[in-house]
Each structure stands twice: as structure tokens, then as C-alpha cells.
Amino acid sequence: MPLQQFxxxxxxxKAEELGLVKPxxxxxxxxxxxxxxxAVVEDRRATTRQEKPADAxxxxxxxxxPxxxxxxxxxxxxxxxAKQPMDIGLNPEGISTVRLTLLAESVQVLKPKTDSPESE
Known part of the structure; x- marks a missing residue:
């Protein structure tokens, strides 16, 4: 891991933000x-994780x-x-697929941002 510079x-x-010292x-x-x-290193890592989504x-x-x-x-x-039927598509000549149902306590669907011009 490269040496961090601060x-x-x-x-x-950061020390003031954490309340460790007064301004x-x-x-x-x-x-x-x-x-x-x-704490600064962790902030940098969090920023990097947000900027670089995991490669699919x-x-x-x-x-x-069973x-x-x-x-x-x-x-x-x-x-x-979930104990529900799976949809399995077998393709011996290419990529096969499995469709299943995941359980979640909550689901959030985000609407994509649009680049529409604002009305004046």
C-alpha cells in the first residue's frame, strides 16, 4: 500500500471535526x-469506494x-x-442464466437523473 501523505x-x-481539539x-x-x-485514511477509502463501483x-x-x-x-x-421457483436457462453453446428472488428488509429504487433543461 502506498505511503499516505497528510x-x-x-x-x-479532521481533528476539529472529530471534536478532539478546539478550533x-x-x-x-x-x-x-x-x-x-x-480517520483521514478511512475518509479517503470511503470516497474511493463511492467513486469506483465494484466491477461486475x-x-x-x-x-x-438441495x-x-x-x-x-x-x-x-x-x-x-426466497423459496420460489427459479428460472434457469441452460445454454450449452454460450452463457447460461439463473433468475431467483432475493429477500430484503427494504428495497429502494432510485430514479435516474435526467439532464433536461430547466424551464424559464
């Missing part, structure tokens, strides 16, 4: 400065076992699947 202003702002006060100890640096990938294999266990590339699927 500006004094960035560390000071204008220096960060008193090396231990506290380490905590602030860790094609599963090499999907195995549906009792509801589903293995994707040899790993158990981490979500609960």
Missing part, C-alpha cells in the same frame, strides 16, 4: 495524531443444491433466497 491543515480540520488548538499527542490520520463479473459456475444452498464460483451466496 497536510497539517487536513489533519487539523486553532494543536493536536497534543502523537497517539491522537495517529487517530486523526486513521461473470460467474464461472453456479451450483444450486435445501437451498447456492454456490457461486464455489462460495456460498451470502444473501437469503
Amino acid at each position: 497536510t497539517d491543515a487536513e489533519l487539523q480540520a 486553532g488548538e494543536p493536536i497534543p499527542t502523537a497517539a491522537m495524531q495517529s487517530r486523526v490520520k486513521a 463479473r461473470l460467474a464461472k459456475s453456479i451450483v444450486v443444491q 435445501g437451498g444452498v447456492i454456490l457461486i464460483d464455489g462460495e456460498p451466496m451470502p444473501w437469503l433466497v
